[in-house]
Amino acid sequence: MNRRKSVIVVGTGAGGAAVAEKLQGNYDVTILEAGGKFKPFSLSIDQFAGLRKTGLFLDERMIRLLLPNMQVRKADTMIMVNGIGLGGTTTLATGNAVRADHVLAEIGLNLDAEFEELYSRLPITTEHEKYWNPATREMFRAFEELGFDPQPTPKFLKKEHCANCGHCAIGCPTDIKWDTRDLVSEAVRKGAKLVTDCRVTDLDISGRTVHAVNAWQGLKKVRFEADIVVLAAGGFGTPVILENSRIPCEKTLFVDPVLCVAAVRENFSQSRQLLMPFYSRHDGYMLSPYMDYLSFFFNKDWRHPMKDLVSVMIKMSDDSRGTVDVGGIRKPMTRADHARLGDGIEKSLLVLERLGIRREEAFLGTLNAGHPGGMLPLTPQTVSSMHDPSLPDNLYVADATILPRSAGMPPILTIMASALRVARAIKEN
Numbered sequence: 001m002n003r004r005k006s007v008i009v010v011g012t013g014a015g016g017a018a019v020a021e022k023l024q025g026n027y028d029v030t031i032l033e034a035g036g037k038f039k040p041f042s043l044s045i046d047q048f049a050g051l052r053k054t055g056l057f058l059d060e061r062m063i064r065l066l067l068p069n070m071q072v073r074k075a076d077t078m079i080m081v082n083g084i085g086l087g088g089t090t091t092l093a094t095g096n097a098v099r100a101d102h103v104l105a106e107i108g109l110n111l112d113a114e115f116e117e118l119y120s121r122l123p124i125t126t127e128h129e130k131y132w133n134p135a136t137r138e139m140f141r142a143f144e145e146l147g148f149d150p151q152p153t154p155k156f157l158k159k160e161h162c163a164n165c166g167h168c169a170i171g172c173p174t175d176i177k178w179d180t181r182d183l184v185s186e187a188v189r190k191g192a193k194l195v196t197d198c199r200v201t202d203l204d205i206s207g208r209t210v211h212a213v214n215a216w217q218g219l220k221k222v223r224f225e226a227d228i229v230v231l232a233a234g235g236f237g238t239p240v241i242l243e244n245s246r247i248p249c250e251k252t253l254f255v256d257p258v259l260c261v262a263a264v265r266e267n268f269s270q271s272r273q274l275l276m277p278f279y280s281r282h283d284g285y286m287l288s289p290y291m292d293y294l295s296f297f298f299n300k301d302w303r304h305p306m307k308d309l310v311s312v313m314i315k316m317s318d319d320s321r322g323t324v325d326v327g328g329i330r331k332p333m334t335r336a337d338h339a340r341l342g343d344g345i346e347k348s349l350l351v352l353e354r355l356g357i358r359r360e361e362a363f364l365g366t367l368n369a370g371h372p373g374g375m376l377p378l379t380p381q382t383v384s385s386m387h388d389p390s391l392p393d394n395l396y397v398a399d400a401t402i403l404p405r406s407a408g409m410p411p412i413l414t415i416m417a418s419a420l421r422v423a424r425a426i427k428e429n
């Protein structure tokens with residue numbers, strides 16, 4: 001009898017969970033995950049907000065004391081955020097489930113079938129509008145009056161009514177927000193093996209074949225062999241594993257920078273709401289109501305009670321310029337990036353003005369980013385095989401690293417659709 005082939009999948013975020021769950025059954029899948037169980041922020045925000053005055057929260061990297069699964073690093077002028085642990089960065093996501101595959105359609109990749117599969121399997125809804133608070137309704141009207149065409153954001157919600165605590169990006173305390181931990185559990189239920197606290201370092205390669213994956217499990221060096229290896233350690237993780245394995249990536253990192261424009265409006269209580277309840281698209285960026293926890297805790301201008309803050313987020317598409325390697329992340333903002341950001345700030349100020357706030361009263365948040373990708377981009381030549389020629393024949397990448405450029409929009413659904421296509425390519429090859 002033929003032996004079933006084995007696959008190692010590295011990472012349990014958007015790409016890793018999707019590809020592992022899809023392949024288990026046809027293959028014997030082992031999932032290697034650097035972190036462990038996700039722990040949401042479970043303390044009172046107000047209690048911690050009081051500590052801001054003590055100067056205790058000096059550096060954004062300290063957020064890890066409050067939220068151990070959130071990895072925060074500094075790169076040039078930006079704070080970089082990603083999730084480490086089961087579910088990857090999807091546990092920190094605000095649950096936006098938008099289709100942003102125009103960047104893949106441009107290079108000839110049609111993912112309609114994969115999106116159909118995801119829509120039929122995942123709990124995605126826009127039916128949260130009836131639970132919006134007065135602040136969100138007022139902001140929605142302001143966007144409408146400005147002709148910004150706001151749209152309720154499709155959300156990954158297991159029940160349409162959440163607790164409206166606003167904690168989406170620091171871990172949903174009620175488990176109503178869906179993330180990829182459910183897919184990992186499903187893969188394990190079907191027989192996949194999950195190894196947590198296992199940080200992959202590099203691959204043993206000879207000729208055009210990967211023979212083994214090397215990792216640290218605590219203080220122990222471990223080695224896993226498989227017929228096929230799929231890297232999905234995220235836009236910051238996969239390029240480093242490849243570089244350690246002598247496969248250089250391109251210096252085309254994008255991150256979708258985020259900046260909030262905020263002001264004080266007493267008792268506005270925008271934060272007691274599903275984050276990013278609606279969004280509006282503009283040339284090169286999107287705008288959406290968002291309470292930025294990094295700015296709230298670490299930016300001196302934000303030392304106001306959360307209930308008194310109003311905040312509009314600019315999430316923009318950035319030029320593919322930057323890199324990550326063992327030495328760290330480098331991400332310079334280009335002139336075009338600054339121009340897009342300036343335009344976003346101007347439009348955000350118009351929103352605040354509609355809410356009765358003078359532009360001199362507004363202040364900016366901390367520039368940060370959490371959508372890294374693009375360092376081994378798919379091209380028109382590789383979309384049919386979903387395999388980059390620089391990789392050994394039995395090595396695939398199935399995370400944001402393969403996206404061809406920044407969409408300036410939430411990418412989870414699009415990364416998952418691409419990962420499903422990678423799974424299909426593996427089966428067909």
Ligand SMILES: Cc1cc2nc3c(=O)[nH]c(=O)nc-3n(C[C@H](O)[C@H](O)[C@H](O)COP(=O)(O)OP(=O)(O)OC[C@H]3O[C@@H](n4cnc5c(N)ncnc54)[C@H](O)[C@@H]3O)c2cc1C
Nearest residue numbers: 011013015034085088089094095096200237370400410412
């Ligand atoms: C605060 C925040 C909010 C966001 N909100 C949204 C949203 O609402 N909607 C949306 O679409 N997108 C959102 N995003 C972005 C989205 O979460 C990420 O773009 C997406 O999860 C990336 O998927 P990925 O598979 O590339 O990587 P990840 O989801 O980051 O997964 C990478 C996985 O690899 C593991 N890993 C890393 N290195 C190693 C290693 N060496 N060995 C083994 N395992 C490793 C990690 O622990 C992780 O499990 C948000 C991001 C942030 C930071």
